[in-house]
Amino acid sequence: MPAPRGHQPAEPAPAHVTLVPLAVIVACAVGGAALLWSVRDQLPAPIAIHWDAAGHADGFSTLTEVIMGGLLFTAVMPLALLGLGLAMRQTRVLGPVSGGLAAFISVLMFGGAFAQRGIADPSSAGIDRTLWLAYAAGILVGVSLWLVTRRRTRPAADPGLSLPPGAPVLGTSATAKVAWTGTLRRPVNTLVPLGLGGVLVLGSVALGVVTGALALWLPTAGIFAAVFGFLYATMAARVTVDARGVRARGLGVVPLATIPLSAIENATIKRVDPLGDFGGWGLRGGFDGSWGIVTAAGDALRLERAGDSPYYLTVTDAVAAAAAVNTLVGRHSGVTEDKSTQ
Amino acid sequence: MLWQVDPASPQPLYEQLASSVRRAVADETVTIGERLPSARDVAASLDVNPHTVLRAYQLLRDEGLIELRRGRGAIVTASHPGRGRVAALVSELVAEASRVGLGRDDLARLIRKGA
Numbered sequence: 001m002p003a004p005r006g007h008q009p010a011e012p013a014p015a016h017v018t019l020v021p022l023a024v025i026v027a028c029a030v031g032g033a034a035l036l037w038s039v040r041d042q043l044p045a046p047i048a049i050h051w052d053a054a055g056h057a058d059g060f061s062t063l064t065e066v067i068m069g070g071l072l073f074t075a076v077m078p079l080a081l082l083g084l085g086l087a088m089r090q091t092r093v094l095g096p097v098s099g100g101l102a103a104f105i106s107v108l109m110f111g112g113a114f115a116q117r118g119i120a121d122p123s124s125a126g127i128d129r130t131l132w133l134a135y136a137a138g139i140l141v142g143v144s145l146w147l148v149t150r151r152r153t154r155p156a157a158d159p160g161l162s163l164p165p166g167a168p169v170l171g172t173s174a175t176a177k178v179a180w181t182g183t184l185r186r187p188v189n190t191l192v193p194l195g196l197g198g199v200l201v202l203g204s205v206a207l208g209v210v211t212g213a214l215a216l217w218l219p220t221a222g223i224f225a226a227v228f229g230f231l232y233a234t235m236a237a238r239v240t241v242d243a244r245g246v247r248a249r250g251l252g253v254v255p256l257a258t259i260p261l262s263a264i265e266n267a268t269i270k271r272v273d274p275l276g277d278f279g280g281w282g283l284r285g286g287f288d289g290s291w292g293i294v295t296a297a298g299d300a301l302r303l304e305r306a307g308d309s310p311y312y313l314t315v316t317d318a319v320a321a322a323a324a325v326n327t328l329v330g331r332h333s334g335v336t337e338d339k340s341t342q
Numbered sequence: 343m344l345w346q347v348d349p350a351s352p353q354p355l356y357e358q359l360a361s362s363v364r365r366a367v368a369d370e371t372v373t374i375g376e377r378l379p380s381a382r383d384v385a386a387s388l389d390v391n392p393h394t395v396l397r398a399y400q401l402l403r404d405e406g407l408i409e410l411r412r413g414r415g416a417i418v419t420a421s422h423p424g425r426g427r428v429a430a431l432v433s434e435l436v437a438e439a440s441r442v443g444l445g446r447d448d449l450a451r452l453i454r455k456g457a
Contacts, residue, residue: 176348179387180372181379238379242387315370320344 017149018127021082023093024141028102029074030108033067042117049112052232055213057123063113070109078102093285095149107134107235128215135219150291167268169321169330180241180324182316184248185296186236187195187281193235207340230254234282235295239315243332246303248293248313256283256293259311261332265304267325269318272300278312286312343371353391353437359398361433367407368417368430368447378408378416405429 036043040063047066050059061069078098085094111133116125163169172178201221208217233250240247245264248257274294278284282295292312294300299318303311303325315321343366347358366372379387381395399416402408407429409419438447 170344170346172346173348173350175350176346177388177390179345179384181343181345181384181387240379240383240387243389244387317343320371324344 014157016094018082018086019143019146021091021099022079024099024145025078025082025102028078028099028106028141029071032074032106033071036063036067036070036110036113039114039117043113044116044122044125047113047116048122049109051127051209052214053207053213053216054211055127055216057125057127060122066109066113070106070113073109074102074106077105088279089287089289090285091281092149092289093279096142096145099145099158099309100138103136103141104134116258124144132219133262135223150285159302163266163326164268167266167326168319169328170323172327174331176244178324178327179243179322181316182239182321184237184239184293185298185314185316186235187296188235193228193231197224197232200224200228201242231282234293237293239313239321241321241328246301246313246325257311257313259303261307261328263305263308264325264329265306266329267304267322268302269299269322270312271298272304272312272314273297274314345384345388347390351437352440353433355394356397356401357433357436359384359388359390360397360401363398363402364407364430364433365421369423372418373404374420376416376418377414380415 027266038051043063046060046062046136048057048059049061049066049069050057073100078101081094081098081101082091085091087267088094108130112125112127112130115130117121119125154267170178201224204217204221204224205214207223208214211217219335221273234256237248237250237254237256240249243261245258245260245262247255247259250256272278272292272294274281274284274297277288278286281295285291290310290312292300292310293314294312294315298314300314301318301321303313305311313321345359345362347362349354349355351358353361363372363378372378378384378399381392381399384390384395385392398411399408402416403410407418407420408416411414429457436446436449439445444452
């Protein structure tokens, strides 16, 4: 079946998708500066602001410079990212990323100085614990913002299956049980992210051992392990369509997507371009406000979700998967299967 | 790949499951080296007994279409599009014959006569 080609006009995101990350960025910058100013009497002079690979302080500044620099770094880069998100209509992705980045920089810069309270010699100040905290704050704020801004406020359609023209349906009997199983399409061998991630993780640990600053490099190794592990799990994902809904499981176990049948209005096939439509590969938000797990260019299963954005999965046989979804949704909503198209 | 079983069909469920795999192998929806979902997962998706799925997998193993490896599940080992197609047709033939009251021995006789 020929799949429709072409981009849908990007749907502008609601104002809160931009305003909430903006408020978080401002809060991180101003809050961090205010917190540091409140303990100015307990801080050493000068304050350590830079550490070498081994975790020894090797750069120092005055309190004013720390606060001005902190305000600048915490606000400028995240605001630039948010602005880029607005320009690209990608605030659903770049909003949480910019907020998470602001939290990370704020904790790292203001928190790094805040941790030096009561220290007489700033050269003895450490950064290990602050770095861990900064990573944790960045991830926590980023994920929280994503949860707050992810939902689309499109009204739900009337109950029942609403099939667009050409949407595939199975021609099975009403008593037949139907399921579809498959994988996401893989543009490269799954061993590539595994190998690349392994090299970066081992490299970070080796650098930590060589410089004697393992505690400093372990968070970096952990981030590499998490990112490349997730990438590998995504590429090796299994997708199941059955009477419970549509599920994608990385390596068969890591939950990547769970969409109950009751949340699906219909399924169609749409050609996607990971870079052009989603800005990259993996679990991503699309430029048109959709979401999806996009691993390769070509035909993708497009799930129209009730009251939410469409969800894309670049599965191995999108036509059969869509037919299975539509058949099951039709049964779930009580629609008979008289309108079979295949 | 598409899994379909009809409890109302006279064809046993495990044979219907095996037919789903044969069809997928024949139309190359699944390829050599690909791992099929675990019997437990297929059973949960179709609301059938896991032993029914295992019986289908054992049938396909005996046909040389898949290998059952401990800890690795069912792996497709043979493409045999022709063989898979024939097996799928035989499966449909047996079901159709059953519907009109013909047993497997009757079918075998008919096939021999036809040959």
